[in-house]
Amino acid sequence: xxxxxxxxxxxxxxxxxxxxxxxxxxxxxxxxxxxxxxxxxxxxxxxxxxxxxxxxxxxxxxxxxxxxxxxxxxxxxxxxxxxxxxxxxxxxxxxxxxxxxxxxxxxxxxxxxxxxxxxxxxxxxxxxxxxxxxxxxxxxxxxxxxxxxxxxxxxxxxxxxxxxxxxxxxxxxxxxxxxxxxxxxxxxxxxxxxxxxxxxxxxxxxxxxxxxxxxxxxxxxxxxxxxxxxxxxxxxxxxxxxxxxxxxxxxxxxxxxxxxxxxxxxxxxxxxxxxxxxxxxxxxxxxxxxxxxxxxxxxxxxxxxxxxxxxxxxxxxxxxxxxxxxxxxxxxxxxxxxxxxxxxxxxxxxxxxxxxxxxxxxxxxxxxxxxxxxxxxxxxxxxxxxxxxxxxxxxxxxxxxxxxxxxxxxxxxxxxxx
Numbered sequence: 001x002x003x004x005x006x007x008x009x010x011x012x013x014x015x016x017x018x019x020x021x022x023x024x025x026x027x028x029x030x031x032x033x034x035x036x037x038x039x040x041x042x043x044x045x046x047x048x049x050x051x052x053x054x055x056x057x058x059x060x061x062x063x064x065x066x067x068x069x070x071x072x073x074x075x076x077x078x079x080x081x082x083x084x085x086x087x088x089x090x091x092x093x094x095x096x097x098x099x100x101x102x103x104x105x106x107x108x109x110x111x112x113x114x115x116x117x118x119x120x121x122x123x124x125x126x127x128x129x130x131x132x133x134x135x136x137x138x139x140x141x142x143x144x145x146x147x148x149x150x151x152x153x154x155x156x157x158x159x160x161x162x163x164x165x166x167x168x169x170x171x172x173x174x175x176x177x178x179x180x181x182x183x184x185x186x187x188x189x190x191x192x193x194x195x196x197x198x199x200x201x202x203x204x205x206x207x208x209x210x211x212x213x214x215x216x217x218x219x220x221x222x223x224x225x226x227x228x229x230x231x232x233x234x235x236x237x238x239x240x241x242x243x244x245x246x247x248x249x250x251x252x253x254x255x256x257x258x259x260x261x262x263x264x265x266x267x268x269x270x271x272x273x274x275x276x277x278x279x280x281x282x283x284x285x286x287x288x289x290x291x292x293x294x295x296x297x298x299x300x301x302x303x304x305x306x307x308x309x310x311x312x313x314x315x316x317x318x319x320x321x322x323x324x325x326x327x328x329x330x331x332x333x334x335x336x337x338x339x340x341x342x343x344x345x346x347x348x349x350x351x352x353x354x355x356x357x358x359x360x361x362x363x364x365x366x367x368x369x370x371x372x373x374x375x376x377x378x379x380x381x382x383x384x385x386x387x388x389x390x391x392x393x394x395x396x397x398x399x400x401x402x403x404x405x406x407x408x409x410x411x412x413x414x415x416x417x418x
Contacts, residue, residue: 050121051081051121052074052075052121052122052123053073053074053124054072054075054123054124054125055123055125055127056073056129057125057126057129059071059129059130059131060134061093061131061132061133061134062133062134062135064092064133065089065092065237066090066092066102066131067086067088067089068085068086068087068088068089068107068111069086069087071090071091071102072107072125088111089204089236089239090106090107091131092239092240092241092265095278097133098133098134099131099133100131100133100242101129101131102131103127103128104123104125104128108121108123185218185222185223185226185227189227189230193226193229193235194215196234197238197266197281199235200235200266201214204238210311211286211311212283212286213286215281216282217279217280217281217282222279225266226279228268229268229275231268232268232270232275233268233271235269237266238266239264239265240262241262241265244262260282260284261280261281261282261283263278264278264279264280264281265278266278266279285311286311286312287311287317288309288310288311289311289312289317289321289343290307290321290328290342290343291307291308291309291310291339291342291343292307292338292343293339295337295339297333299333300332300333301332302328302331302332302333302348303329307329307343308325309323309325310340312342318342318344321343321345327345328343331349331350331351332349332350332352334348334349335347335348351383352381353382353402353404353405353406354380354381354402355377356378357376358377358406359376359377360377360389360406361373361407362374362391362398362408362410363403363408364410364412365410365411365412366411367412373392374391375389375392375400375408376389377389381402381408383402384401386399386400386401386402387399389408
């Protein structure tokens with residue numbers, strides 16, 4: 001049974017609810033509270049999402065790197081993904097040129113490759129964007145302005161008494177005296193940058209990286225760029241000139257470069273900001289191995305149209321790889337042969353034309369006359385192999401050469417008339 005105190009407590013709570021709840025309802029109807037997150041601030045990317053960008057015109061840069069924010073801008077300034085996309089590198093200005101043209105479809109491809117991009121991307125503006133490179137001008141020096149010359153600091157013992165003009169400590173340094181050579185490049189920094197640039201090229205230029213062995217050249221030409229990139233904590237982008245990338249071609253056979261050294265534009269990441277540099281790398285073509293264009297089944301007879309050539313790094317080359325396509329034509333597949341992998345000589349064999357116990361046709365050629373008869377094979381035989389056969393009438397054992405499937409040949413010597 002509830003006590004008197006508990007009944008009084010329930011009655012007081014009920015009275016309080018009758019007074020407070022109507023007041024809360026009136027406040028809710030009178031004041032409209034904003035939602036916690038507005039619908040326009042939540043951008044969900046799906047099949048119906050659409051982005052629109054505007055291509056710029058007459059772009060002038062002081063860097064050889066062309067990023068997406070330099071040549072395009074979103075129509076909607078509230079696009080949340082723009083902070084992620086604007087730093088993407090979409091082009092490079094060659095060393096020997098100051099102007100380049102960027103096609104708008106190239107920008108669309110760069111946006112489409114980004115993660116979490118919508119299905120539909122619309123563009124407005126010019127089809128071709130002209131980008132001009134202007135080098136940063138250094139402060140000019142007026143040749144007519146007076147130059148302040150600082151007096152040399154003489155040793156204390158030479159400040160008094162007669163001065164010997166032949167004293168080497170009092171003569172000004174000769175301008176013809178060669179300056180000290182720059183310090184050598186740290187091997188650890190060189191090895192680290194070589195690995196980073198190789199990984200960046202595998203990501204940004206896979207069609208070239210998979211065909212050549214790429215090594216960062218330790219030359220005086222690269223010394224300054226290596227020292228500046230040594231402060232970087234990683235490589236954001238690396239790419240070749242467009243002219244070199246297009247010279248490689250898109251056909252299935254790699255094309256060796258005309259030069260063993262190529263310029264690579266590199267962007268490093270550091271706490272001070274991006275570091276842009278141009279380095280030269282040494283290119284060495286990978287050896288070519290015979291590979292199937294598509295996976296071949298067991299027992300498939302290989303034809304000339306089934307094979308192609310693919311580059312294989314030297315450290316992955318095996319003794320059972322071959323470089324001549326004709327070496328495999330006409331052979332039969334016995335093991336696994338997948339597309340994109342070199343074809344091994346251990347997975348092919350000469351096709352078996354005749355098996356033991358087969359009824360075959362025998363062709364006897366001699367003296368300009370050819371006679372055919374039937375026989376039975378007494379063993380297995382490949383093309384051009386000698387096997388033993390047994391004729392039916394009369395039953396005789398002979399040796400014949402395999403010509404094709406189910407056909408052997410016996411060549412007799414023509415009679416000699418004396």
